[in-house]
Amino acid sequence: MTAMTKTATDKRKTAAVPDYHEQVVELGRETVGQVRCAEPFMVAEKVNVHYGDNHAIRDVTLEIGKKEVVALIGPSGCGKSTFLRCLNRMNDSIESARVSGNITLDGTDIYSKEQDPVALRARVGMVFQKPNPFPKSIYDNVAYGPRIHGLAGDRAELDTIVHSSLERAGLLKEVKDRLDEPGTSLSGGQQQRLCIARTIAVNPEVILMDEPCSALDPIATARIEDLMDELCEDYAIVIVTHSMQQAARVSRRVAYFHLGYLVEVDDTDKVFTNPQHKLTEDYITGRIG
């Protein structure tokens, strides 16, 4: 049923932009630009994702470097979030999803039989579109990850981790005196920074962000973008965004997805000033979207 609905939606979308679809089929199969990077840390080779009959990601190859921010952009339904969720195997919990191809993290295949998805997600953290603090205290929200992974030997060590994570997420000053209050009592922007603090408390190597600012006001967005500038000194960050300004501000490279194909990847200023592919140009000049 779900698969059928999805196929139907897919067909409608295809019908709405037939010429673009044909262009993608003809031109978009080969990604233009630079899929490779200098210090590859996470490498996706010929990744395909199917939801039932719906072919959501088609032959995507992309490298993500150490300490690099890569932005995934593209119209709704183009597969950028699906691709992001492949990188920490969050698609595993969707029954109809099938992932093929090869994704490695620091040289190890994350889809191999030996790889435990739970251990992978501790290395590849994720921040979601809607702030989703647990209905626990601020302290317990941040301490959750270190506790389940046994990162702290005693309470003092845990305190240190919680404080430094909140500090790095730029939230400590605001919540220092009320760590016992529920995380849901914070404002939207604070909640999202709490979720980032929660993610970095586990000390991951890559952070995936799925439209982290789409539910926030411009001030909260600016704070999170500043935070990403600081975080990229330690982590590789992959961010899905609908805002091209945001992509331009925070990322070093930009990947443009269209109908499941990765159409173009390159350095951010190059994509925004001189896009190689016609689809990319149409999207960033506002003709598709």
Add this chain to the structure above:
Amino acid sequence: MQSTTLILLLGLLAVGAFYFGRDRSLSLVGGPGKGRALHSLPGYYGYFVAIWVVLPALALLFVWILLEPKVVAALVVDGLPESYRSISAGELNLLVNNIRNLASGDVVSVAVDNDLRRAAALFNDYSGMSRVLLTVLVISLATLGGVLAWRNIRPELRARNRVEAVIRWGLIAASSIAVLTTIGIVMSVLFEALRFFQMVPWSEFLFGTTWSPQTAIRADQVGSSGSFGAVPLFAGTLLITAIAMSVSVPIGLMTAIYLAEYATSRVRGIAKPLLEILAGIPTVVYGFFAALTVAPWVRRVGESAGFEVASESALAAGLVMGIMIIPLVSSLADDAINAVPTSIRDGALGLGSTRSETMTKVIFPAALPGIVGGILLAVSRAIGETMIVVMAAGLAANLTANPFDAVTTVTVQIVTLLVGDQEFDSAKTLAAFALGLMLFVVTLCLNIIGIYVVRKYREQYD
């Protein structure tokens, strides 16, 4: 004319009135297609006229049906000879009944004399007259209302607002029926219970430990003065409820956790309807299952283990009641677990927690208030459950905590007190109302706490 025929006729008139009203509204502004000039859609003018046809006429009909028998009876009694004037109210009532029966050709309980025959003829006359009068009045009122409303139609008449106001009052009336009925039931239980407490002090009822409700029917009876200490009943109810909850809560919760978090959609698609079938089995079926299958089994197992087990043990009734409540617990817990947003589940998984860590450390605590609320609702269901305990728990009002003993519950005693021959104003019968009141108060409190807890939890995410 019969009142049913009259109501049918009113319906027909209303349909006609609808078309007349609608057409008049349209013709006032110059025919179909010019409807924009009207305040409301043309249909609302039709409904407006139809309401004026039906409502006043129905009100009159209703009042007439209520008052007519009394008026006719009074007129008939007035027409009786002097000798009947002095009889008491009770005899008069009987007499009027006999006249009515005679008039309709039914069985009469006294010898029929000429006076009675004349009265019956009079009764028939008056009834016939009243019917004709009613028909004429209702139809003329309907016509009058319709014509007035029809003449009142103007393009600027706010017909939609009028019609919607009538509909709103109709909805209010419908919903107040449920509320008023509840209040009525509570009041009648309350007043009968107060009568009981005039005979038996409430302290004895609440704190007495002997329950033996046999009261003397004749003055010379001995040895059954009645003893109304409700403690054994509530103790028995609590014991059986506790056994039922210790079966249903763990099994129901685990079922819910499995269905909500672990089962594939195929398993869920099969298991959920099956559980709902379990909820749909009539309690009387559970009752004989408890009495005929489970109770002997409990007795056999208990005796082979060296315990002395009554054949109507609290354990058997409690076990079966627990089975009966499993679907309730599991569906309420399932709702509570599913109400935890998927984003929170994803958040926990995204931090690298296993499924069981996600469940035990994040989802279960988040759903706990809802689960507790559900369990409280299940407890009040168990306390109020009657059929299983009537069939399986027995009547012996033992004050015991031993699940192998026979105990009795409040609901069982209410049933036994009201079944059988008994004067209605005896303490024995009235005790049922006192028990019912207590039961009502207890389950009401549990429901209020349960609903409060559930609601408080809901606010957390919205």
